[in-house]
Amino acid sequence: MKVIPWDGHPIGRPGVYSKIPLEAYHSGRLCAGPSISSTGLRAIMLKSLAHYWDVSPYNPNRAEDEKEKEAFILGRATHHLLLGEPFFHAQFVVRPDEAPDGRPWNGNNKTCKAWLAAQRAAGRTVVTADQGERIKGMALALAKEPLVAAGALNGLIEQTIVALDEETGVWVLSRPDVIPTDSGDFVDLKTTTSVIYADLVKTIGAYGYHMQAALCADGYKAAVGQPIASFSFYFIESRRPHCSRMVTIKPADLELGSRQNRMALRLFVDAMNTGVWPGPGGIQATTEYIDLSPRAREAAEAQLMGDAK
Numbered sequence: 001m002k003v004i005p006w007d008g009h010p011i012g013r014p015g016v017y018s019k020i021p022l023e024a025y026h027s028g029r030l031c032a033g034p035s036i037s038s039t040g041l042r043a044i045m046l047k048s049l050a051h052y053w054d055v056s057p058y059n060p061n062r063a064e065d066e067k068e069k070e071a072f073i074l075g076r077a078t079h080h081l082l083l084g085e086p087f088f089h090a091q092f093v094v095r096p097d098e099a100p101d102g103r104p105w106n107g108n109n110k111t112c113k114a115w116l117a118a119q120r121a122a123g124r125t126v127v128t129a130d131q132g133e134r135i136k137g138m139a140l141a142l143a144k145e146p147l148v149a150a151g152a153l154n155g156l157i158e159q160t161i162v163a164l165d166e167e168t169g170v171w172v173l174s175r176p177d178v179i180p181t182d183s184g185d186f187v188d189l190k191t192t193t194s195v196i197y198a199d200l201v202k203t204i205g206a207y208g209y210h211m212q213a214a215l216c217a218d219g220y221k222a223a224v225g226q227p228i229a230s231f232s233f234y235f236i237e238s239r240r241p242h243c244s245r246m247v248t249i250k251p252a253d254l255e256l257g258s259r260q261n262r263m264a265l266r267l268f269v270d271a272m273n274t275g276v277w278p279g280p281g282g283i284q285a286t287t288e289y290i291d292l293s294p295r296a297r298e299a300a301e302a303q304l305m306g307d308a309k
Contacts, residue, residue, distance in 0.1 A: 014223040020160045028057030031171035038215045041264040042208040053277035074191045081139040093124045094132040141242035155180040163222035168269045174216040184229030191238040195245035213249045214257030
């Protein structure tokens with residue numbers, strides 16, 4: 001696998017690229033044509049085209065970009081800390097309790113705003129003191145795990161897989177936590193609230209992580225010409241006791257994720273061509289009936305029976 005350093009120009013050929021800032025990755029201008037990542041495809045399938053379009057880089061009236069979500073920050077930061085302090089401090093900085101002018105930290109303080117702007121300009125992500133402690137706790141807990149010690153999270157980080165979808169002509173982007181260099185076993189680190197098996201099943205379905213895994217697998221094969229061997233998620237609880245659990249997505253679920261990504265790509269292209277971005281209810285001409293859930297109906301009937309007695 002050859003890694004291509006990004007030269008700052010729109011990408012016009014598939015491959016694995018390094019040195020792509022997150023701002024460029026999410027800009028919609030990284031490639032020579034329209035592009036979309038797993039975040040966008042999952043928004044289309046799990047929510048609606050309207051939800052994707054509301055924050056799409058192609059929407060001139062898009063909502064203000066959200067600050068990086070905490071789970072995303074914690075996952076990235078923990079991974080960097082596992083690789084060593086120099087890696088961490090190159091990408092992250094802990095926000096001080098005091099403002100540069102000596103007063104307590106306040107987001108409206110001009111010196112605080114200037115400090116935050118300087119960190120963004122330097123390409124660093126700001127974490128709070130509480131987040132910093134949790135990141136250290138997760139890194140220490142993971143470092144003790146046999147699978148991590150055996151190299152489960154080793155490989156190239158902050159790399160972008162760029163592939164061209166032949167059917168739609170859309171550039172598809174993936175940014176896995178690690179691209180392994182000594183095997184075809186991909187592992188992505190995820191923070192979560194619980195690693196109890198049933199909770200992880202719900203989490204993977206709710207966030208469409210099998211779609212993310214499938215997009216990475218398909219994109220890697222298209223860009224590099226080699227299939228992956230497996231795709232696993234290493235989940236760790238973001239709060240003490242920072243329990244962790246590594247789970248591998250089954251081939252059947254990867255195939256399902258691939259089909260969902262295919263549908264999302266087709267919907268994306270159709271909406272780009274028509275300019276129509278419907279919500280979850282689609283484009284309605286008439287109203288529709290809605291049912292109570294079996295549980296709600298059962299509870300209501302039980303209540304009525306109780307009153308009758």
